[in-house]
Amino acid sequence: MFGLSKKDGTLFLVVIGMTLFAPILLNPFPEGSELAQFNAGYPDLMQRFVIFGIFAIGFNILFGLTGYLSFGHAAFLGVGSYAGVWMLKLLTMNVVPAIMVSVVVAGLFSALVGYISLRRSGIYFSILTLAFAQMSFALAYSVLTPITNGETGLQLALDDPRILGVSQVNGSIPPTNFFGFEMRDGFTLDIASWSFTFNVGYYLCAAIMLIAFYLSIRIFRSPFGIMLQAVKTNQQRLRFTGVNTRPYTLAAFIISGMYAGLAGGLMVAMDPLAGAERMQWTASGEVVLMTILGGAGTLIGPVLGAGVIKYFENIFSKINDNVLYNWFSFMPDALQDAFVFMIHPFIGKGWHLTLGIMFMLVIICLPGGVVEGGQRIAKLFRRKKSGPADSGAASLPNSTPAE
Amino acid sequence: MDAIVLQVLNGLDKGSAYALIALGLTLIFGTLGVVNFAHGALFMLGAFCAVTLNTVLNISFSTIDPVKKDFLGNPLKVETPYIESWFGPELGAAIIDWSVPISILFAIPVMILIGLCMERGLIKHFYKRPHADQILVTFGLAIVLQEIVKYFYGANPIPTPAPAALSSSVDMGVFLGFDAGSIIYPYWRLIYFCFAAVIVGGVFAFLRYTTFGMVVRAGMADRETVGLLGIHIDRRFTIVFAIAACVAGLAGVMYTPINSPNYHMGMDFLVLSFVVVVVGGMGSLPGAVAAGFLLGVLESFASMGQVVDLLPGINQIIIYLVAIVILLTRPRGLMGRKGVMEE
Structure with a gap:
């Protein structure tokens, strides 16, 4: 199917299903119930899931396949965002040119950075990419203010030309659209006490994410992808056999830069503003966290990692002490206080701490990330049932880590 | 001329901090072969030792x-x-009033203890893992340490003043034979530089003139042979890790009066220190120190008014620019040894 092997095809179908029904799957708790705050099925967050999913898929093509750890990938996302906003300002509020130009500009920028950085490997490569990203960040903040609007961030304005579209509608900036479908449009489906929001912007992102995911599967399974894995395994031996590895790694770098640009373009398509902080090295660190947490070098891992981190950032950080008191309300007061006191540092504003601990545990115990964890559980199940256990295998469709 | 001297002096304090952190990083890397991304967090912990003592x-x-x-x-x-x-x-x-200098005494045992716990508890298990894993786990540790400090001390910078006697400025112009008032320099920065020089000198002397240092240097050159000679090299290296943590911590303690410490100061310094280490050459101690001062001074020159007018934004990017140029022209850095961090 689509030129994929049976296993990959199943994985792809599962991902298609999950993204299409995400508004339902992510809203398992009825409105107004105690647990409704764990619902992640609102458009803004779902868009972020898929956009960062794309970003992490792209990063994984570089890190997962070639083993080159870039600490500057956020720069490409930032450059893509700026390019996207400029297209929205100059051409039209249709997001198609914005996204396309973001990809192209990020691709060109990553070609430049990659051409220079890939002369070195290992930690030197990490430092070089970091240096480039920090330079772009510093420049975007200071000298390039005419292009980036410095600290304020680049925003749309009423008097933007928008030569292919309209500058303003009834005195306000027109919303971003995809051939007439407005990104913020959508409809809400109410079933009993559940309420599901289907949003145009999310489905556009989801469709693009699926294409990006499909491409990444094809890249992983192509001769090119196998070459990249050879680079990771033993670059020196590859060189001895007479292969010039530079074009392969550079191509991987550019592809992953273009994925980052695509994510940046989608970000501005959903919310048309771009700021320099998107390029800061902490943002690059975040995508590294996502990829590792999910499982570097696996197909689905980065998407899972992006989902976990964004879920934590948006949902976990909202839990406060009152919520905790509610949960433990069945306990005696003293015990309740003790529990809340113990959990307090890890929730709300302290979610970074939880993330850090989780990340360390993953690196220490599960170098393959969430995907490896799933595989181990699946294996346990299989051993217990001593037969082809579908339940275990279905929960983890991707059991072929590309290593 | 006095303007140039002033910029050199201005660069020295930041350069000292870079040099001290880079020295510790290089020590750890040279001995244990571990890329420690949590080193900035150790610097930050040192600074918060001073804050804690001041509060207490x-x-x-x-x-x-x-x-x-x-x-x-x-x-x-x-x-x-x-x-x-x-x-x-x-x-x-x-x-x-003298809480910051006194906290040096307090910080030394604390930082050594933290260093020992870190090495025995975490880093030890990562010797055989790829460098990427080491970077990532120490990066995670840095996040955790940073968040713990944030939880206890809040997100705002905490001003920790230098002793009143040292918080004024000295007119260096008079000493150096320029016009009086041409070079006004805070005492504390001068002290910071001297302190850094003493620490750097101490570490070098320790490695050069003690038996322990000799064993460590031998271990850096050829760990296996030293082990075969019946020396328990792992234990020595653990102590080296503790010393490196201590150096970073002391750099942090003394830095508090210059910049009020906040929980993410470590990360800010870490990125630059890594650039410093790489520019100096991975595994070269003199290289790390030299590159630290060099980049500190360069940064200060780049922020001179005349230079910024000529090349706007140069003050923001000079360090990275220098790093890129050096890495491309001298792949091993200024004083890198052969065979370190190469496939």
């Missing part, structure tokens, strides 16, 4: 002054630190 010394009890009244006519409450009531007002006040 300032713990006060309040008494009601029978004579004075506040502006509402109520009896005035007077906060007296315990330390002043124990040692008498003068000595007590002096101790509080």
Whole structure:
């Protein structure tokens, strides 16, 4: 199917299903119930899931396949965002040119950075990419203010030309659209006490994410992808056999830069503003966290990692002490206080701490990330049932880590 | 000329911090072969040792002054630190005033302990893992340490002043034979530089002139052979890790009066320190120190008004630019050894 092997095809179908029904799957708790705050099925967050999913898929093509750890990938996302906003300002509020130009500009920028950085490997490569990203960040903040609007961030304005579209509608900036479908449009489906929001912007992102995911599967399974894995395994031996590895790694770098640009373009398509902080090295660190947490070098891992981190950032950080008191309300007061006191540092504003601990545990115990964890559980199940256990295998469709 | 001297001096304090952190990083890398992304966090922990001691010394009890009244006519409450009531007002006040230098004594055992725990508890298990894993786990540790500090001390910078006697400035112009008032330089920065020089000198002397240092240097060159000679090299390297943590911590302690410490200061310095290490050459101690001062001074020159007018934004990117140029022209850095961090 689509030129994929049976296993990959199943994985792809599962991902298609999950993204299409995400508004339902992510809203398992009825409105107004105690647990409704764990619902992640609102458009803004779902868009972020898929956009960062794309970003992490792209990063994984570089890190997962070639083993080159870039600490500057956020720069490409930032450059893509700026390019996207400029297209929205100059051409039209249709997001198609914005996204396309973001990809192209990020691709060109990553070609430049990659051409220079890939002369070195290992930690030197990490430092070089970091240096480039920090330079772009510093420049975007200071000298390039005419292009980036410095600290304020680049925003749309009423008097933007928008030569292919309209500058303003009834005195306000027109919303971003995809051939007439407005990104913020959508409809809400109410079933009993559940309420599901289907949003145009999310489905556009989801469709693009699926294409990006499909491409990444094809890249992983192509001769090119196998070459990249050879680079990771033993670059020196590859060189001895007479292969010039530079074009392969550079191509991987550019592809992953273009994925980052695509994510940046989608970000501005959903919310048309771009700021320099998107390029800061902490943002690059975040995508590294996502990829590792999910499982570097696996197909689905980065998407899972992006989902976990964004879920934590948006949902976990909202839990406060009152919520905790509610949960433990069945306990005696003293015990309740003790529990809340113990959990307090890890929730709300302290979610970074939880993330850090989780990340360390993953690196220490599960170098393959969430995907490896799933595989181990699946294996346990299989051993217990001593037969082809579908339940275990279905929960983890991707059991072929590309290593 | 005096302008140039002023910029050199301005660059020295930041350069000292870079050099100290880079020295520790290189020590760890050269001995244990571990890329420690948590080193900035150690710097930050050192700074917060000073903050903690300052806070502890300032713990006060309040008494009601029978004579004075506040502006509402109520009896005035007077906060007296315990330390002043124990040692008498003068000595007590002096101790509080000198809390930053005193915290060096407090920070040394604390940082050594933290270093030992870190190495034995975490880093030890990562010797055989790829460099990427080491980077990532220490990066995670840095996040955790940073968040713990944030939880206890809040997100805002905490001002921790230098002793009053040292918080003024010195007119360096007079000493160096320029016009009086042409080079005004804060005492504390001068002290910071001297302190850094002493620490760097101490570490080098320790490695050069003690038996322990000799073993460590031998271990850096060929770990296996040293082990075969019956020397318990792992234990020595653990101690080296503790020393490196201590150096970073002390750099942080003394840096508090220059910049009020906040929980993410470590990360800010870490990125630059890594650039410094790479520019100096991975595994080369003199390289790390030289590159630290060099980049500090360069940064200060780049922020001169005339230079910024000529090349706008150069002050923001100079370090990275230099790093890129050096890495491309001298792949091993300024003084890198052959065979370190190469496939």
